Amino acid sequence: MVGRPQKRTRETRDRILAEAARLFSGQGFEATSVDAIAEAAGVAKATVFAHFADKTSLLIAARTADLEQLEVAMRAHVARTPIGETRDYIAGIFRPWLALYRSDPDFARLYLVQSTLRDGPWTRLFLGVCQAMEECALEGFRRLSREGRLVRGADPDLLAQGVLAFFYHMIVGHSLGTLAGEDAQLALFDGLLAAWLSTGAAEAQDV
CATH class of the missing domain: 1.10.10.60 (Homeodomain-like)
Structure with a gap:
């Protein structure tokens, strides 16, 4: 009973x-x-x-299962995925998030206004996963640095913060309609990563 x-x-x-x-x-x-x-x-x-x-x-709450699966996959990717193409490794952290936000613009807006959300268990869950994404980005760049895949002397934390800022920019762009499609969004993101990371990859190959 x-x-x-x-x-x-x-x-x-x-x-x-x-x-x-x-x-x-x-x-x-x-x-x-x-x-x-x-x-x-x-x-x-x-x-x-x-x-x-x-x-x-x-x-x-309606997205809880998606968030939990995303966090598990994201942590596994950063820790265990073999690093082939450097930009693909980093893009693998962010692309699932971009896909989630493209599929649900209302949910994407929550990411843009995190600081204004009312406190509660569901909000804390969401903010926790957002923080985990940022931590994974930092750890991903630190792993690249440890394995000699970045430009010599590059600050991995600074690079991670730059990519996170650009990630935020792409969500805003999609919300405003300036990056309306998946192809436009990923082309812009991949182009940024290629510009930032290709020199490091080439240098690593020369060592």
Whole structure:
């Protein structure tokens, strides 16, 4: 008997989340009200807020599985992927993030306004994965430095910060429509990495 209320609570939360994800996907985040989510899930509006602090938390929660898989794959890539083409190794950290944000512009906007998000468990989860992405970028460049794949004397942390800033720029560009397609976005990103890293790769081959 003790477990039944907990089971009902989980089922209610999952139903709210499923309906929120469906409505966000169908009509967009801004056009979807909490009232509409509550009605679709067959619960009171107060019940929605008992499980999720706000509508943004619902959007984050709807992407939880994607975030968790992304973080696991990202850490494995940085630590264990053999370094062939240097720029492909670094691009492998960022391309899955770019794909996620291209597929969900509303979710991409959360990345752009991280500092304004209301605190809560779902927000902390999202911010934690964003921080993990930045840490992976730093570690990726540090690994390249340790293996002699960067220009001699290059600061790996500074390079990582530069690429992170450019990553942010590409998300903004996609949100504004100036980098509307995948091809345009990846061509710009790959071009930057090629310009920054090709000298280091060539130097490493000469050693």
